[in-house]
Amino acid sequence: KAGVTQTPRYLIKTRGQQVTLSCSPISGHRSVSWYQQTPGQGLQFLFEYFSETQRNKGNFPGRFSGRQFSNSRSEMNVSTLELGDSALYLCASSIQGTGGIYEQYFGPGTRLTVT
Amino acid sequence: DAKTTQPNSMESNEEEPVHLPCNHSTISGTDYIHWYRQLPSQGPEYVIHGLTSNVNNRMASLAIAEDRKSSTLILHRATLRDAAVYYCILSLGEWADKLIFGTGTRLQVFP
Numbered sequence: 765k766a767g768v769t770q771t772p773r774y775l776i777k778t779r780g781q782q783v784t785l786s787c788s789p790i791s792g793h794r795s796v797s798w799y800q801q802t803p804g805q806g807l808q809f810l811f812e813y814f815s816e817t818q819r820n821k822g823n824f825p826g827r828f829s830g831r832q833f834s835n836s837r838s839e840m841n842v843s844t845l846e847l848g849d850s851a852l853y854l855c856a857s858s859i860q861g862t863g864g865i866y867e868q869y870f871g872p873g874t875r876l877t878v879t
Numbered sequence: 880d881a882k883t884t885q886p887n888s889m890e891s892n893e894e895e896p897v898h899l900p901c902n903h904s905t906i907s908g909t910d911y912i913h914w915y916r917q918l919p920s921q922g923p924e925y926v927i928h929g930l931t932s933n934v935n936n937r938m939a940s941l942a943i944a945e946d947r948k949s950s951t952l953i954l955h956r957a958t959l960r961d962a963a964v965y966y967c968i969l970s971l972g973e974w975a976d977k978l979i980f981g982t983g984t985r986l987q988v989f990p
Contacts, residue, residue: 768922797977807923807966807980820977854922856978868915868978870922 766790768857768871776877782843785874789836789857795819796838797868798830801852810853813838842876850878883967888985891957899952899984901967906947911970913978914941914952916963923966923980926952962988 769788777783789796797820798810809822813832830840836857842849852875856868884902891897903912914926927934927941929950934941940953954961966983 806982809977867925873922
């Protein structure tokens with residue numbers, strides 16, 4: 765089975781621009797979560813989508829948004845980029861199992877650099 | 880949100896057992912304990928999870944204290960490939976769809 769794929773792997777943007785990152789989950793997985801990883805703040809939860817609906821949201825400003833398509837693929841968008849948005853953005857997909865507990869499978873991430 | 884406390888770093892020699900501790904004194908009755916690890920330049924990967932009873936899988940064992948206020952991830956024979964940052968995470972209730980990562984424990988394995 766193919767793993768979680770994220771595109772692009774690397775991205776350089778300028779302050780004020782916007783960016784869209786893409787995530788393709790493992791086939792059959794309907795939940796997609798996004799995380800931001802920085803040296804200072806570590807791994808932080810952004811949001812989670814399930815069946816095209818945002819089910820959970822972390823504490824990030826409204827500049828960070830996402831969506832999920834009917835094929836479970838997900839995109840996240842960051843508008844009006846700031847230098848502090850430079851980070852590794854990780855996507856994870858998961859499948860619900862009995863008892864509601866399931867493991868998350870992470871992609872390799874997209875390294876975003878804002879200059 | 881229930882929080883976890885882990886040592887910043889630990890060291891081990893190859894082929895020795897490693898016990899990675901985690902304190903979670905504010906855990907609630909429905910919180911599951913999850914362990915993930917992140918190898919260098921990779922996304923995190925699932926290791927193991929449990930609720931009350933000790934758990935074993937091909938990667939590791941999870942020992943959960945009787946009062947559930949602490950747990951220990953056990954790697955039975957450390958390899959160089961086990962060098963990673965290990966995160967102990969509590970799920971928020973039943974669903975593990977929102978992982979709140981702490982700072983984790985950086986494990987170094989020496990040959």
